Amino acid sequence: MDFLDYGICYFVTYASKVNGNISRFVRPSRGIRQEDPLYPYLFPLCSNGLSSLLSQAVIRKDITSVKISRCCPRDSCLLFANDTLLFHKATVKESQNIFSILQNYEACSG
Template sequence: MEFAERWIQLVMMGVKTVSYSVLVNGHRFQTFTPSRGIRQGDPLSPYLILLCAEGLSAYTAKAVEEKRLHGLQVNRGAPVITYLFFADDSIFFARATQEECLALKNILHAYELEYGQMVNFHKWEVSFSANVKPHSKLITSGTLQMQPVEKHQKYLGLVTEVGRDKKDLFAGLKERIRQKLKGWKEKSMSVAAR
């Protein structure tokens, strides 16, 4: 991704000119500049994350275009899915081959160099579809340098695999939503209406 130099300067000015002050017992202390750029709760932070995600998306799209990654297709007419981004998490879909694993590692390495973010490979997990042979699982997990996971229990509070019995599976989620709505309803009602 290429941005105009002036635009980059404006964004960096927003990042580098951040300063904070602290209120203690109603008294404001002297402002200070953070040594590590903006903090996570900064209003600019989500936009910078989106820019980085867009860059990672562009690298991945290029690898698909060059046929270095193939992704996942749920049926013949469906689009190919190569990644899903959630906040600061990513899920990548690729064939269980050494070539595709190396392509994925190269994408992430280029992303680290370009965007100055480090990918935490210790948090990575790899899982396989049922039709992947044990030998391919071994080569793939060895190339990625991570242990395979048989089944992810939950991701972002949701189950990762859905079978035929959806009623019991989503009962907990349904109850959590019901409780949230109940709380919101109580907060929005006047005291007289309760």
């Protein structure tokens, strides 16, 4: 059974160890920031979701992927470190589709 069936929500908590003593648990109140030690692990996981949404949009022909050179495959985004570059045709319809994808991604990822 899934924990969401019960309406239970698990939150991240942190504790630090100073001079061998473990501090009380602290629940972050501002979300995860780039300085957070978990950030390098979470960005690839979350960006994979965005990449999948963009790939599905290319398959549905909602957005057009770009080919950088003859030797490269077509692509709609580049993900590097904590930066994301999106590529599409400069039309109002494709910009609206990208905006819709980003709203969907925001709703899913928080």
